[in-house]
Amino acid sequence: MNSTDFDFVSGLLRRRAGIQLTTDKTYLLESRLAPLARKEGLASIEDLLSVVRSRRDERLIALIVDVMTTNETFFFRDKTPFELMKDVALPDLTAKNKSRIRIWCAACSTGQEPYSLAMMLNENPALTKGAAVEIIATDISPRVLEKAKSGLYSQFEVQRGLPIQMMMKHFKQKDDLWQISDKIRSMVTFREHNLMDQPNMFGKFDVVFIRNVLIYFDQATKSEVLDRVASVMNPGGFVLLGAAETVIGITRKFEAMKERRGLYQLAVGESKSGIRAA
Numbered sequence: 001m002n003s004t005d006f007d008f009v010s011g012l013l014r015r016r017a018g019i020q021l022t023t024d025k026t027y028l029l030e031s032r033l034a035p036l037a038r039k040e041g042l043a044s045i046e047d048l049l050s051v052v053r054s055r056r057d058e059r060l061i062a063l064i065v066d067v068m069t070t071n072e073t074f075f076f077r078d079k080t081p082f083e084l085m086k087d088v089a090l091p092d093l094t095a096k097n098k099s100r101i102r103i104w105c106a107a108c109s110t111g112q113e114p115y116s117l118a119m120m121l122n123e124n125p126a127l128t129k130g131a132a133v134e135i136i137a138t139d140i141s142p143r144v145l146e147k148a149k150s151g152l153y154s155q156f157e158v159q160r161g162l163p164i165q166m167m168m169k170h171f172k173q174k175d176d177l178w179q180i181s182d183k184i185r186s187m188v189t190f191r192e193h194n195l196m197d198q199p200n201m202f203g204k205f206d207v208v209f210i211r212n213v214l215i216y217f218d219q220a221t222k223s224e225v226l227d228r229v230a231s232v233m234n235p236g237g238f239v240l241l242g243a244a245e246t247v248i249g250i251t252r253k254f255e256a257m258k259e260r261r262g263l264y265q266l267a268v269g270e271s272k273s274g275i276r277a278a
Contacts, residue, residue, distance in 0.1 A: 001030050005049050009033070009064065012052075016065050017140055018196050018221040032067045066141045073109040073212075075162040076116045081211065081240045084263045086120070086127060089238040093206050094129040096236070101131050104205045106195060106229070107213040108137035111148025111188070112157070115180055117209075118187035119166055136202050138193035145190050151180035195225050204234045212242035219250060226251040230266060239264045 006026055013019040021029070030045065037048040040060070052060050076082055093101055105114040114137035121133055139145050158167050158178045171178040193199060195213070208229050214222045229239060230253035239254055240263055241247070247254045247264050254264035 001026055001045060005046065008049060008053070009068075012061065013065060013068055014218075014221075016061065016196070017069065017194065018217045018225065019068060020216060020218045020221070029068070033064065036063060036067050066143055069139075069141050069144075071109040071141070071144050073112045074157065074160040075112045076120075077113065077161060077211075078243060080243075081209065081262060082116065082120055084240060084260055085117070085207070086124070088257070088260055088263060089207055089240075090127050092236070092238075094127075094131060098131050098206070101128060101133050101207070102203065102205045102234075103133065103135045103207045104199075104202065104209070104232075105135065105137040106193070106199075106208060106210040108139050108148065108190070109141075110144045110153075110157075111137060111151070111190070112153075112161075113137070113209060113211070114148075114188045114190075115151070115184055116161075118184045119170055122170075122184060122187070123166070133187070135188045136191060136205075137188050138191050138199070138202075140192070140194045142192055145192060149185075149190050151185045152177045153180070154178070195228070196221075198228055199232050202232065204232055206234050206237045208233065208237070208239045211240060212245070214241065214245045222250050226253060230254065233266045235266065237266045239266070 003023075006023065006029065009029055010021040013021060033045045033048060037043070037045050040048060042048050042051065048060070051057060052064070090101070103114075103117060105117070108114055114135050117135055121127060137148065139148070152174065153171075154177060158171055167178070170181050170184050172181070191202070193202075210225075210229060214225065217225065226239075226247060230251070233239075239247075243262060245262075246256075248256060253267060255267045257263045257265055
């Protein structure tokens with residue numbers, strides 16, 4: 001791939017999805033775009049990009065963004081965020097006698113994260129102290145959302161991070177795949193959403209999981225995305241980020257919680273609630 005084509009695709013990805021690609025990722029572009037070109041009946045990546053340039057074909061542009069989106073995930077990934085949810089966020093929220101707790105799993109990929117939350121809450125109903133729970137899970141990719149909605153996973157996927165007891169309780173084998181139970185599926189609503197857009201249509205949230213996605217954005221885009229997240233959060237709400245991510249130096253809309261790595265609390269009006277970082 002020549003530099004002109006790389007600049008064209010990287011610019012497209014930055015504008016459409018906030019993805020920041022450096023030239024050392026040229027191999028990644030080539031490995032993902034070549035199969036797409038073949039699938040579209042085109043001889044090469046150059047032909048694919050020529051069609052996009054000449055027609056501004058929105059379908060092809062969406063497909064390019066889709067194949068370049070990283071969809072690495074697994075059940076109960078990193079464990080710590082789920083422990084923070086149980087030990088810090090939910091006790092704080094239920095102490096406020098909330099009748100409903102709303103959770104947003106942004107960039108949810110194939111659904112393992114929201115389904116992990118659903119299973120955790122189903123296993124431990126006392127965590128919410130009678131409050132109704134709504135889990136909204138979103139992703140930019142229609143392809144991965146269809147998989148998430150189906151609740152169908154391979155043997156490898158269900159064994160990755162999922163305790164065997166939960167697997168046997170919440171999944172049933174379907175041919176060579178495993179399908180999550182209707183009960184757990186009914187606890188999650190999947191919607192298509194691009195983090196470059198405002199999420200106002202989803203209402204307000206008490207907890208937002210937005211993990212392992214900010215690492216793909218530049219500083220300005222990270223700040224913009226976190227500002228959008230803050231705009232749809234209830235006072236005192238919590239955000240959970242990936243282990244390699246932080247709000248420090250990016251936004252003042254959230255504050256780090258002391259000795260709770262990866263957990264941040266909304267600082268609406270410089271709120272005095274919550275545990276502040278020293």
